Amino acid sequence: MARAILIVLDSVGCGGAEDAHLYGDAGADTLGHIAQACADGRGDREGLRKGPLALPNLVRLGLAHAYEASTGQPLAAAVKPAVPGGRPGYGVERSQGKDTPSGHWEIAGCPVSFKWGYFTALENSFPPDLIAAIIKAGALPGILGNRHASGTAIIDELASEHIATGKPICYTSVDSVLQIAAHEEHFGLERLYALCRKVRVLVDPLRIGRVIARPFIGTAETGYTRTGNRKDFAIPPPDETLLDRLAARGRKIVTVGKIGDIFAHRATAEEIKPFGNAAMFDAALGAWERLPDGGFCFVNLVDFDTEYGHRRDVPGYAAALEAFDAMLPRLEAALRPGDLAVLTADHGNDPTWPGTDHTREHVPILAFGPGLATTPLGRRDSFADIAATLAAWLSIGAVGPGRGW
Template sequence: MARALLIVLDSVGCGAAEDAGAYGDAGSDTLGHIAQACAEGRGDREGLRSGPLNLPNLFRLGLAHACEASTGRPLAGVAKPAQPQGRWGYGVEVSQGKDTPSGHWEIAGCPVSFRWGYFTALENSFPAELVAGIVKEGSLPGILGNRHASGVAIIDELAAEHIRTGKPICYTSVDSVLQIAAHEEHFGLDRLYALCRTVRTLVDPLRIGRVIARPFTGSPEEGFTRTGNRKDFAIPPPQETILDRLAALARPIVTVGKIGDIFAHRATGVEIKPFGNAAMVEAALEAWDGLPDGGFCFVNLVDFDTEFGHRRDVPGYAAALEAFDRLVPHLEAALRPGDIAVITADHGNDPTWPGTDHTREHVPILAFGPGIPRTPLGRRESFADIAASLGIWLGIGPVGPGRHW
């Protein structure tokens, strides 16, 4: 019986979507602009990387072809192979928004038809009654922040005051999120998680997609660092996903990274959450090695987004892509006859774009495995085509409104 491995390269978009202008993202292109920067030397960093974007394995599977099909432009400095060795195409998001839950849910067969709630005011972002509820229900002396901010910057700015006062740092962005940063030792990690669970219930009526715990450590003297103990508290998908279908049929499921958080831990099977892209790929391969026939492994690699996209770090993003590319042969070697692997993304986060937020983009779709035909996938009118296709592959029938390959 077939198995399926689905890897989401968080934020690795491949060109602005047709409706990107409505999100302020017309002209964004995560992979295209990274390649351009690398070709021009702006992707160089001493001791890290230099030269044109070097992704020989992903290009061999069709990534450069997918990018060019999406934008109509070749990737700068890249010589794409004449005949890709995988099935390649790109997906168009039909869900509203450009955040992680909508992208992942649609990939899993559940496009988002409702409008997310947002905190649009740049300052004093949260309604007064919500702030009062957070303070009361969380037994807090108050909150800090209450504005749109970069997580790294606002922690650097307010961490010392947070330690002194015991007030957590609350902030948001253009995405449907409320993020709470607190020191793991001075505030307490378990206390932070409990606070986020409380706030999750308070923002449910506002249709806020995620409450995110952002723990950090450090001191004013030595500086502060976010840790790998981030936890997302998301609303559950409103309809069936491929995970639900598989769980109902008692199929083996392994989820790696923040997949469990994104799907509110519903039908997410055995959850594995190491820290860092390399560790997550290693954990996925170890789980895959023991995954029975008919099993499904769903992986999110978040570093592209959190460590490099939001921080607008072009050399770091390019180096992370190249590091993942070196792992692709290990993924291919782990596939046996009947298996399929799909590499895709959930949105963009163009590190050359103004601001620090996600960008509304198409996403690449690469499918490969022993005996997989090398015909193009073309333009897919919904990310949900992935769930429909994997459902057919796994013998459970198409899931969601997508069209299977």
């Protein structure tokens, strides 16, 4: 019986979507702008990387084909093989928004038909009654922040006051999210999680997609650093997903990274959540080696987004892509006849774009496995085509509105 592994390269978009202008993202292009910056020397950083973007394995599997199909332009400095080693294409998001849950749920066969709630005011972002409810629920002396902000910047700014007063740092962005940052030692990690669970209930009527715990450590003298103990508290998908169907069929499921959080821990089975792309890739390969026939491994590699996209760090993003590319042959070597691997993304986060938020983009889709035909996938009109394909591959019946390839 077949197995399948799905890896989401978080935020690795491949060119602006047709409706990008509705999100202020007309012209955004995460992959293309990184490649061009590297070709121009703007992706160089002493001691990190230098020169054109080097993704030989991804390009061999068809990344340049997928990018060109999406944008009509060649990927800078990429030498496209005449015949790709995998099946390349690109996906167009049907769901509204450009956030993590929408992208992942649609990939899993559950496009979002409703409108998310947002905190749109840049300053004093949260309604006074919500702030009062948060303070009461958490027995807090108050909150800090209450605005749109970069997570690292607002922690640097307010961490010392947070430690002195015991007030957590609450902030948001253009995404449907409320983030709460607190010091792991002074405030307490479990206390932060408990607060986020209570806030999750408070924002449910507002249709806020996620409440995110953002723990950090450090001192004013040494500087403050976010830890790997982030936890997302999301609303559950509104309909059946690929994971639900697999669980109902009794299949083995392993989820790596923040997949469990994104799906509100529904049908996410064995959850593995190490810190960093390399550790998550290693964990995924370890799970893959013991995955039985008919099993499914669902992986999110978040560093592209959180460490480099939101921080608008072009060299860092490029280096992370090159590091993943170098790891990819290990996955290829672990595939056996009947296995299917799919690489994709959930949205864009163009590090050359103004601001610090996600960008509305197409996403690449690369499918490969022993003996898999290399016919291009072309344009897929919904990310849900991925779920439809995986459901058919794993013989569990049709899932979602997508069309398999």
